[in-house]
Amino acid sequence: MDESWDRRIESFWNETDGRDPEGLIARMTNLARERPEGDPGALYELASVHDFLGHENQAIPLYQAALDGGLDGERRPQAVIQLASSLRNVGRATEAVSLLEAFSDDATTGSASQAFLALALFDIGRSREALQVALTALAPTLPLYSRAVTAYAEELEEPGRQALP
Template sequence: MDWEERIDAVWAEASGEMVGDEVIARIDAIAAERGPGDARAEFERAGARDSAGREAEAVELYRRALELGLDDEHRPQAVIQLASSLRNLGEYDEALALLHRERELSAGGVYGDAVAVVEALVHASAGRPAKGLSVAILALVPHLPRYHRSMTAYAHDIADADT
């Protein structure tokens, strides 16, 4: 198996379970094959810690992976996961800044709805549930068969209800 397949195999075996030290060790061992300067390896190490509830450790590794430069498939994932970890740590402003930048970078990309979902969660966690609901509704509007105009208007109307 190649590197990617071995990483995928570890994640597949861990599916549905709380990630612990064993999964982290396995991911770290595979990641080490690429060395400390590899963005993708750092991303996988971050994800293992994130899945184990070690958000503070994951945040530093996600940042390093992004600094090293991830491809267009993994960069949005890293930003989403980093923002989610920051949300869990109460760093709402930084999480939102990352998500807004990613939305601009990958406008129309496959992770656009995931960015919106995490943004909605950040707003809700920050005590702005109406703003979070507004973001979620706006993300759903393009998927609706009808009612685009009215749902967009409703979403904008409730956005400021938290103030």
Template sequence: MSDSSTPQTRPSDTDWEAHVAALWADDTVDDRTRIDRMRELAAVAPHPALGAFELGGAHDSGGQEAAAHEQYAAATAAGLADVDPDRAARLVVQHASTLRNLGRVDEAIVMLRDAPLHPATGVAPRVFLALALHSAGRVDEALRVAIEAVEPTLPRYNRSVRAYAAALTGPDRPQ
């Protein structure tokens, strides 16, 4: 490894997680350096799916969507869902967002519609679904999804908000 902040040999799982967390927390690291360091960490990850996911995230945050897509697909193929369900839930959001940025909006919509509810992501899949629907030009549906995602957090007016949201895409909506 090229840096004292990353391990020289295969670290314990706990140490690897700590190195990954420290790299993500370091705001002084530029995108290229973060990708390079994450590549080194991915090479010594406790499981290939974990390394691919984190490297995908580094590419993603560095604006390299095509490389991120490859890593996210590799993480899925390597069984991330079986290895780390929290990361797998995050992968759905991140990968779908990447697909949307690559112009593969319909794939992103399908992925986000099928995303399970998970504590690691909260309503993020619904928010990113709204963004994907908007990108697809389906603005009323996008607004409905966004409103329905936040409706449960409202202190009141829930029934009215649900009705207004449904009216956005319902059969009686104004044209």
């Protein structure tokens, strides 16, 4: 990827406030046109601006095209999570669950995928599993109660099992 282009993309996001939706889409479209047709990074950025503006139906095919086109680096895990979130927001939570269950946490996004997985699981009526996913992701961040929350999360996974005190 062109470092100059990446810097301009970073500047775009740093300056974006969402007050001029048409202007934002136009600016990102112009930036994307600087890249070769079908460039996964450009498709991802276009998807992201649509998503940011609440236009998930326009974002979804762009995210999918970016991923199918070989999107890599730090943008790839973000695209997976953002695609799943958009799918959930348009009522396609089952697809979001499938996408996120196959996704591994990584250094770029941390456990963010687990938060979105929990939301999607809740949306499809799998509340116990949603809570278990959320607690499992949260537990490592708790300095005093990590062990207890982990045990409670495990209990949710196996109904009837007694949690540790």
